[in-house]
Amino acid sequence: MTTPMSPWERVETALAALAVDPAGLGGMWLRARSGPVRDRVVAGLSVIPLPQRRLHPSIGDEQLFGGIDLAATLASGKVVERAGILAKPALLVLPMAERATPGLAARLAGALDQNIGHCLVALDEGAEPDEALPVALNDRLGVHVDLDALPWGETDPLELDPEGLAAARARLAAVRAAPGILEDLTIVAVRLGIDSLRAPMLALRMSKALAALAGQSEVETDDVAAAVELVLAPRATQFPEPEPEEPPEDDTPPPPEDPQDDPDGGDEGEQSLDDLPLQDILLEAAQAALPADLLAQLAAGKAQRGQGGAGAGAKRKGNRRGRPIPSRRGRIDGQTRVDIISTLRAAAPWQTIRRRDSLIERKLHIRTDDIRVKRYEEKSDRLLIFVVDASGSAAMTRLAEAKGAVELLLAEAYARRDHVALVAFRGEGAELLLPPTRSLVQTKRRLAALPGGGGTPLAAGLRLALEVATTASGRGMTPTVALLTDGRANITLEGTANRAIAAEDATRMAQALRLNNLPGMVIDMGMRPERSLKVLADAMGAPYIPLPRADANRLSSAVSAVLDA
Template sequence: MQAVCLLAVDPQALGGLCLRGPAGPARDAVLASLRRALPERTPWRRLPLQVDDERLLGGLDLGLSLAAGRPVAQAGLLAEADGGVLLLPMAERVDAGLAAKLASALEHGVSRFCVVALDEGQTAEEQLPGSLLERLALIASPAVLDLAAGLTGLGEGQDLPFDLTEARQRLARIPYDDATVQALCGTAAALGLQSLRAPWQAWRAACAAAAVAGRDEVTQADAELAARLVLAPRARALPQAQMEAESAPEPESSAPAEAAEPNQPEPTSAEAPSSGPSDAEHQAEELQEQMIAATQAAIPAGLLASLAGAPASRGAGAGRRGAAARPAQSGRPLASRRGSLRAGSRLDLLATMRAAIPWQRLRLLECEQQGLAPAAARLLLRRDDFHIKRYRRPTETTTVFVVDASGSQALNRLAEAKGAVELLLADCYVRRDRVALIAFRGDGAEVLLPPTRSLVRARRSLSGLPGGGGTPLAAGIEAAWLLGSSLQSRDGARAVLIFLTDARANIARDGSPGRPQAMQDALTAAQRLRSEGMASVLIDTSPRPQPAAMALAQAMAARYVPLPQGQAAQVYAAVAAAI
């Protein structure tokens, strides 16, 4: 609710608010409170994820232009939200292109608006793009509202706890405080923030907090509140580590300074150097320490740990998800649907005419009532008549078989695994998918068959698969991860990893023998594979289900299929369900 008050006072300078958390009564209460806090008739627009450039930025209204016989311009959502709020639902799914346009409009656009992004992402891959998040000063979670205690925000008809008009006027008179700004910059540096935008946004939030509280200057409480709302959610490092490094004593020299120059006269009182920092510097250091402590207490639990263990985010809309979000312009034709003429879309002229012809008599009457006299042969079109051609994008799936060819596996059921792989190879050939084969044994893994559609080559590679030696499970998982990542880097590509192993690793990643280290390396490689989000299946081919195989499947987020007495057909049925 404090973030709502600050955004209502200074929406354009703060840029907006990122609400993190699932949908529910708490989030609805925050949005309703913000809407009641703003002045009446403040624009409030909802931005769909699949908005086109004409609807977002404005352009030519083709339907009205055809009806009127002259160019008719339409205003975009950004122009409609001028002076108000642009609501962005499912912000974690925004692609990089739309995020860049919003970020540019917030920084250099003619329209003055703020963005309220509803981020429901739960993983590092599902989050608001950094280009847009950096320009939203406030980050909060509505889940902290205690609905049972009645903290549901502003009720219907309830007034703000302050005068909004007076607060905005007071905001313009708040003077610049160098000590507070230096403390905010130091706090941002202690939290690992390199951008100068964050401390500046914190200063603007502190000024808004002072204006809300009715003060004519920023106090320590205002700065701490701004640090909690702006700096703490963006933390990239624990401030305590930097503070300990700065406060660590310097190593003493081998000889005292007095012993190095014994004949040097002592300085007089007038020439004596200052014994410490000035009062202003000391006050700024104390303010920074208190601000760091308050900010550190507001860092969400587990945030830094998740950042340390999470891979570098490729940004929403990158990779396959961004490619799939764009409409396909080629492939298998589908039935046309109503839509707008966005960039790259193709108009289905016949379907558009079929939709427009039944309404021509009514539209002619409307034109006559409006004083328009269209030609008799003219076909009057509306935006709802437009039908867009659709295509199904071909999705190329590559099934990567990672086969354990070690001695323990060969002793168990390597022959059955080969039979199951042959059945899956035939199925992939029918669907025109590609297959690849990786075998690990001895002290490493080898790609026996690169991705191919040749069934003959796949069977030849499989029939010549030898068995015996150690079990370098970590090497096999890493080889599958590298091959799968290279396959999914292309648009529209998908990789499915099929592991056939008993998970009895005994060769570490560096080639040294030993079960504990080998299993630890395998779990580490499995967690790295999980971060890529590739579909995978682990088939435990040991005579009895092993806890190690189940733990390995959980580490890589794979489907675990124990088949202690399975035949080739059962293995095929289990794997075919995941492809």
């Protein structure tokens, strides 16, 4: 097997393969910040034999699929339609692809699935691991290239022969692959933790394109190994584990081999590469191309919240502010804003019929069904609900830390549109000491009289937090629950002292928070990490954060880190 390709060799090989089979490979996910390295790669897209069309993350359906040419329709008195970008095969370049909405991703994915001949190049400029291409597009783009760690000095001008690429395109249809190659690619994908069925099929298309570039009529091992580097290795979610060896059926040791039987005189235990199974060769190619920080990337991915994250407020639709989204049919009620252009576009096809049937002569006939109102997508306010353990002898110290953390977080709340609520549990129940607020003055006054001491009714605190979160969600907020405690529950929901039943009640309430899709965190402020709190965090589906001897600044920093993750 050949040595692994360098990062820039992968770029050159990927561009050449895309030029040979742009529609079959789907396109390229190019992860890189704007700069000279990315500009050099984007300039190389000119070798792909398709007209280039540049998209925008907020492009509308009219530009994609076409619609009515309003100016031409009004001028001619008959409907004049305008074709969209997706009407003919094109090289679609999508800058800021990490900002693409799920709707746009679904539309582009549908266009790729229709096999019209489109090729999509997604320019991912995300700076953080959670800023990435939508999964719907990630799964359909055959080539993944990451340029973030590639310096300018390791790049060269791209020199791709247009005549050679044209000959390879003409040769592609005649390239054949052995029947077992797709099966081997599928097994390798499973060993790498890839759960997409498209990945091995795209790797096979890549193998054929590379064979066509080499002037071959049949896919060879080196072509498949290079396809694994370009297609499967960047998608890997785990390091391949060796398969368990089957015990020999016979315990009798094999007879010693005669050194004279080895014509090459090789060392004992050495095996020729040609004798290795294809799967082993492909796994070696994949392991050589795996990023060195794969484990760190996987850990960062697991830390992200599955329900949209606790960091930002949930998206909702409104009609007053936010990012514009496609308009919808509506009525003039004095509160919504009328989208004049969309209204005229909806009325244009009917003007000839309406002029003929109308008793009143007018140049433009607008009906109620034509009215379109503007819509905007805005982010809801975030509510951070502190559930503080006010029980035990150490309550005063813990409460002082919680008070300071709440004040520090509220000091930055206005810019982030955050609200804070405070639930304290002690004795036999829980109490809402601070309803959702953004007022720092009111918060300081309420926190000054926060009591402490008594038992640990943890379940009661979680139940009250669930009630507050449910009410806040109904008001359009995005709640997050932060539990601060240092011990196990010992008071049941009924207010009786029973440690076993109290633990079961707390677990049920934690599961109720999870079933209601409420993100949260469990902060253990005890001197030693409490195992039961780790179990409780797992039941909540929330991260467990041990912070012994934490002060207000450390507590505030830990909460902010989880919210911004």
